[in-house]
Amino acid sequence: MTTVLPGAQDAREAGFEQAVAADERIEPRDWMPDAYRATLVRQIAQHAHSEIIGMQPEANWITRAPSLRRKAILIAKVQDEAGHGLYLYSAAETLGTSREELLDKLHSGRQKYSSIFNYPTLTWADVGAIGWLVDGAAITNQVPLCRCSYGPYARAMVRICKEESFHQRQGYELLHALSNGTEAQHAMAQDAVNRWWWPSLMMFGPPDDQSSHSAQSMAWKIKRHSNDELRQRFVDIAVPQAESLGLTLPDPQLRWNEERGHYDFGPIDWTEFQQVLKGNGPCNEQRITQRRRAHQEGAWVREAAAAHAAKHSARNTEAAA
Numbered sequence: 001m002t003t004v005l006p007g008a009q010d011a012r013e014a015g016f017e018q019a020v021a022a023d024e025r026i027e028p029r030d031w032m033p034d035a036y037r038a039t040l041v042r043q044i045a046q047h048a049h050s051e052i053i054g055m056q057p058e059a060n061w062i063t064r065a066p067s068l069r070r071k072a073i074l075i076a077k078v079q080d081e082a083g084h085g086l087y088l089y090s091a092a093e094t095l096g097t098s099r100e101e102l103l104d105k106l107h108s109g110r111q112k113y114s115s116i117f118n119y120p121t122l123t124w125a126d127v128g129a130i131g132w133l134v135d136g137a138a139i140t141n142q143v144p145l146c147r148c149s150y151g152p153y154a155r156a157m158v159r160i161c162k163e164e165s166f167h168q169r170q171g172y173e174l175l176h177a178l179s180n181g182t183e184a185q186h187a188m189a190q191d192a193v194n195r196w197w198w199p200s201l202m203m204f205g206p207p208d209d210q211s212s213h214s215a216q217s218m219a220w221k222i223k224r225h226s227n228d229e230l231r232q233r234f235v236d237i238a239v240p241q242a243e244s245l246g247l248t249l250p251d252p253q254l255r256w257n258e259e260r261g262h263y264d265f266g267p268i269d270w271t272e273f274q275q276v277l278k279g280n281g282p283c284n285e286q287r288i289t290q291r292r293r294a295h296q297e298g299a300w301v302r303e304a305a306a307a308h309a310a311k312h313s314a315r316n317t318e319a320a321a
Contacts, residue, residue, distance in 0.1 A: 046113060091152040091156045115199070116134055123192060125174075140233055140237065142161050149222055201231055
């Protein structure tokens with residue numbers, strides 16, 4: 001065990017703080033405080049888990065898509081989500097935490113994923129509402145992460161945000177088609193927006209005065225904006241888009257505030273948010289049960305891949321000898 005003298009430790013901390021203050025990237029081999037590393041692992045893991053669990057609500061509609069074009073778009077989107085999870089688990093591994101450990105914590109309930117994915121997709125319009133609202137909220141939250149102080153996370157987010165923009169656009173386009181279709185299609189689109197609007201606002205996390213992590217994450221420049229700032233930004237973007245779609249957002253208190261230069265909106269039901277986080281949402285048990293089953297059924301693939309890699313490694317060693 002290497003002993004670090006107090007003066008050397010202070011110099012390391014000072015160097016880290018200076019790098020963060022100067023907007024320089026912290027890389028895997030750089031020294032970082034244990035708390036910084038733990039915060040990153042928690043956030044990246046939650047993000048990765050959300051991408052993987054988030055495949056379920058929409059994959060449910062692949063076989064029931066109304067056209068070949070819609071099916072191809074939805075398949076591409078679900079594949080993208082799997083790729084996002086891969087990028088993020090890889091970023092977490094650079095912090096010394098294995099993917100197996102993170103998945104074990106997900107399956108055992110010791111780590112969380114976004115509460116939004118514990119709601120059901122009841123109609124085809126839900127696919128559009130998720131694309132427009134849920135992925136729209138994700139973009140609002142994730143674009144600033146491209147400037148995250150931790151290099152691997154920031155670089156992973158560049159590609160993820162580009163693909164999320166496609167997801168948001170396909171959702172908007174789907175809702176536009178439904179909203180301008182038959183009376184029944186318009187009603188289906190409106191119903192989906194009614195159900196997904198408030199959970200989308202909850203995606204940004206609790207209010208700033210109730211968030212236990214935001215202040216420190218912002219000080220370390222892991223996050224660049226507070227939960228409430230991002231939530232307001234999303235509302236300001238979504239309102240004119242809803243008007244363009246010909247759909248109504250389900251908030252009677254939603255109105256433009258000339259003095260603030262932002263839209264005012266009604267209170268969020270944080271009791272519902274906390275209940276979903278505790279595992280009492282409509283689909284909590286269904287989502288995690290399906291994830292555990294998929295992991296167990298895929299064990300043979302992981303074992304075969306490991307055996308294949310070991311076989312090639314042995315052959316390369318023999319050839320080198």
